[in-house]
Amino acid sequence: MRERKNVFNNIDWTLIILYLVLVLLGWVNIYAAVYNEEHKSIFDISQSYGKQMIWIASSLFLGLVILLTDARFFSTFAYIIYGLTIFSLVVVLAVGSEISGSKSWFQIGSFGLQPAEFAKFATNLALARFFSTQHINIKELKTRLIPLFLMGLPALLILLQNDTGSALVYGSFILVLYRMGLSGNFLLAGALVVVIALSTLMVGTVYVMILLVIFAIVLFFFMKRIKRNIINLVALLILGIGFTYSVEYAVENFLGDHQKTRINVLLGKELDLRGAGYNVNQSKIAIGSGGLVGKGFLNGTQTKYNFVPEQSTDFIFCTVGEEWGFLGTFVVISLFLALLIRIIMLAEKQRSDFSRVYGYGVAAILFFHFLINIGMTIGLVPVIGIPLPFFSYGGSSLWAFTILLFIFIKQDTNRNALL
Amino acid sequence: MANKSLASRKQTVIAIFLVVGLIFLIRLFYIQVIDESYTLSANNNVLRYVTQYPARGLIYDRNGKLLVYNEAVYDLMVIPMQVKEVDTTEFCKLLEITREGFIERMEKAKKYSKYKPSLFEKQISKETYGYIEEKMYRFPGFFVQPRTLRYYPKPIGAHLFGYVGEVTQGIIDKNPYYKSGDYIGISGIEKSYEDVLRGIKGMKIKMVDVHNREVGSFQNGRFDSAAIMGRDLYLSIDGDLQEYGEKLMQGKMGSVVAIEPSSGEILAFLSSPSYDPNLLVGRVRGKNFKLLDDDPVKPLLNRAMMGTYPPGSTFKMVNDLVGLQEGTLTLSTRYTCQGKSSSPIRCTHTHQSPLNVEVAIQQSCNPFHWQVFRAIINNSAKGSIRENYVTWRNHIMSLGFGHKLGTDLQYELSGNIPSAEKYDAIYGKGHWNSMTIRSLSIGQGEILVTPLQLANSAAVMANRGFYIVPHVISSIGEKGKKSDKFQKVVSTIDPAHFEIAVEGMRQVATLGTARWYQIEGITMCGKTGTAENPHGDDHSLFMAFAPADNPKIAIAVIIENAGFGSKWALPIASLMIEKYLTGTVKRLDVEEDMLNVKLYQ
Ligand SMILES: [Zn+2]
DSSP states (O other): OHHHHHHHHHOOHHHHHHHHHHHHHHHHHHHHHTOBTTBOOTTOTTSHHHHHHHHHHHHHHHHHHHHHSOTHHHHHTHHHHHHHHHHHHHHHHHHOEEETTEEEEEEETTEEEOHHHHHHHHHHHHHHHHHHSSSOOTTSHHHHHHHHHHHHHHHHHHHHTTOHHHHHGGGGGHHHHHHTTOOHHHHHHHHHHHHHHHHHHHHOHHHHHHHHHHHHHHHHHHOHHHHHTHHHHHHHHHHHHHHHHHHHHHHHHTSOHHHHHHHHHHTTSOOOTTTHHHHHHHHHHHHHTTTTTOSOTTOOSTTTTTSSTTTTTTTHHHHHHHHHHHHHHHHHHHHHHHHHHHHHHHHHHOSSHHHHHHHHHHHHHHHHHHHHHHHHHTTSSOOOOOOOTTTSSOHHHHHHHHHHHHHHHHHHHHHHHTO | OHHHHHHTHHHHHHHHHHHHHHHHHHHHHIIIIIOOHHHHHHHHHHEEEEEEOOOOOOEEOTTSOEEEEEEEEEEEEEOGGGOOOOOHHHHHHHHTOOHHHHHHHHHHHHHHOSSSOEEEEEEEEHHHHHHHHTTGGGSTTEEEEEEEEEEOSSSOOHHHHOOEEEOOHHHHHHOTTOOTTOEEEOSHHHHHTHHHHSOBOEEEEEEEOTTOOEEEEGGGGTTOBOOBOOOOEEESOOHHHHHHHHHHTTTOOEEEEEEETTTTEEEEEEEESOOOGGGGSGGGHHHHHHHHHHOTTOTTSOHHHHOOBOOGGGGHHHHHHHHHHHTSOOTTOOBOOOGGGOSSSOOSSOOOSSBOHHHHHHHTOHHHHHHHHHHHHTOTTTOOHHHHHHHHHHHHHHTTOSSOOOOSSSOOOOOBOOOHHHHHHHHOTTSOOTTTTGGGGGTOTTOBBOHHHHHHHHHHHHHTSEEEOOBSEEEESSTTOOOOOSOEEEOSSOHHHHHHHHHHHHHHHHTSGGGGGOBTTBOOEEEEEEEOOTTSSOEEEEEEEESSSSOOEEEEEEETTOOOTTTTHHHHHHHHHHHHHHSSOOOHHHHHHHTTOOOOO
16 A cells, blocks of 8 residues: 555656547547548447547556556566567567568457567667666677667567568667767767768769768868868768668668658659558648648548548548647647657656666657657658557557556656655 | 766757757648648549539420420449459349450540549440349449430431530530530530520539548538529420321421411421431430431431422422512513423423413413513613522522521521522623523522422411521420510512412412312412422422411422422322311321322332
């Protein structure tokens, strides 16, 4: 009894409320997205919105269970949970069911479960556990390689399931590494890699190489510090040029046709409004037609009449944009930013490294989903099928995000208890 | 402590979050609030404009009898995207098409669009549709669109009504009202009154989902417009008379036109050989049209307005009228006739001589009328030969010959009353005279008239000097509101002179060629004609009006290659008059002689 009272006294209610608001808004928008005249009740469990209600209820139960679990459980069993998840990722490769091109589902009757969703928090737990051990020095190669291995293993297995989107999520842990002391140059380099890769694909290898050379020359003449490091500069230049080549090579040789087309469409190289560009175009039309205040609840036409694909899952943000307009999208983006910032603020306050690292991991994962999902619906990011946390329809993802967040909330309640 | 400095990294992380959020909001503000094009695209996506086709107006006769109405048919449409696995065998059996036909149609539809509906099979009858309707649910992707087609309860009036067909690209280019798939009147009344009959197309705005499935009306149908049916036409045609005429004309090549003289209303308008107008409706139209078009007797030709014939003897009193008007002929003028030995034109009858104009009309004396014509043309007191010919021609034209009458039916021909210039061109200016063109006096030579013009000239005789432009419309929309857009044309001949010509025509019917076909209680005035035909046997002609004193019907009958006017054209005209004026035909022997005779191969 004492402990339970303790838990609820120390809970960060801001996070809980943000979570509840997002989940409920998601539910309402799923209802609007796939609204069915013949099943008007939002509680009708034959429809996705009715099912989502069950997912929400069970998620709340899961959340409660986590809050009542001993906080030390998660740090103690972090590696074991991680190990079990990796195991399940291997098993699903062997016996899983294939749904829309990804062999990533455990199918038990009509009930499907995606281990990839759960691997996110498991990996986060493992990373937090690793960084909470004593004598960690990020400058050491070993300290860099182990987290990379922890991140890379599930990413690789998920990649084998043909679920590129979920695999990319593991890249988001670079934020955690950054917080743990990884040089900011890595973040910068990462950003630069993305920019070079995109511009290579957009304007072609030759132009990017020319630009890189010009950029290097400019740096050489105008920055004194670099003048002294001419060898480094030349090395970087060669590296850059090599990278542009490899990007082109990789796209040509490693990507599947549909991924190639998707990239081309995003870059504006291909205008295929019935094919790969269709989704993005329809998604933009749905959001764009919402105007300032939207068409009103249940009045969206683009999403409801299936112009937008997967409107209750990956493209749920379209319904927000169409029915609630800019005001709606503003509110949702603000809510996500508030949630992310709140998590970072709380993470910084943590006394234990485990909780802090874990908190950063939660923020990183959520941010990555937020970035990719909303970015893709408004045509800023290639179409990568990952859900919008708490919003998108789906049991696995809602459970996984709830567990991810609630473990952090639980850790946070222990912040004061440990004093 | 290193941790302390690392703690400040949260600001960088938060800054990254905020920058991304800000980029998103700017982008969203742009596509949602500033750029309007997305709203437009959204409407295009979701709204389907479905044309509502109106039924064409109905067509009634002068007694309110329905002549033309509409039957519902169904166009079977297909949206290839939605077509699931179909039991092709059963589907083809239902539609009575072959498997190859099915594949071909699907390919065509797919080529047009996978998402938009296209025509799979047009004009499925109500009966066939009734049969397949209950099985439609098994063929997703297919749906029917109701249309209407013309239906004619009696197989009459083909040339009168004309037919309806699908618009061609040429029509669409010229008139933006029409869209691909619309129907339009192509000939006859359907063409003349297209604007009235077609009605107004409606538009339903439906919302569709991405699979083009209809999901409801747009804003509860606030912007929908219903199709408005075309307005009905009440014709001046007497359906019974028309039907009777077509029966009489079966097996004969030619035309019958009957007009109410006082109003110019056309009572019967037929061309033979004809065809059942139902043949040129719907799916069978193309095939039947080809058959009819290839038929050597040309059933598609509307002889009533597009057939031109020399009027022969029916023209004689017209010529007399000019003489009377010009003063070169009076009631007391007498010319001699040497019968078969007359020169330059022989007489084909035996009769008293000399004779006056009334007897000359009754006896159809060629030499008399030639002398009347010569007197007009050679009247040097009045002017030169050429000038006198121009005067003669102008009088003739004022009686409705040599030009289009301006009726409300399509494709009327002018016939031919040769101009002086024409003769100048043929013979050289000053090198032709009354002798050169003497055939005109007996309605031969270059002169050509249409059956409609001939009937109209009978109306002019009946009216003693004027005609109302002949027309088939009585009223539009509702019965009784007569149209006054058809003008009265007064001839250049003094009405008094007509009494003389009419008296001649009365004698034709009482004493002359027509006396064998008198109708009990009715005095008919008429004139037979036997027109020499350079291409074959003579044409048989008759023009008449009745009753003599209060004319109700003026009629012209032309039977091609049938010999004497008195043999075929006259009895048919007399039967028509009897039928119209008394309602029933009592002279069954005459009727019997006319029916069931085939005069052409
Ligand atoms: Zn004679």
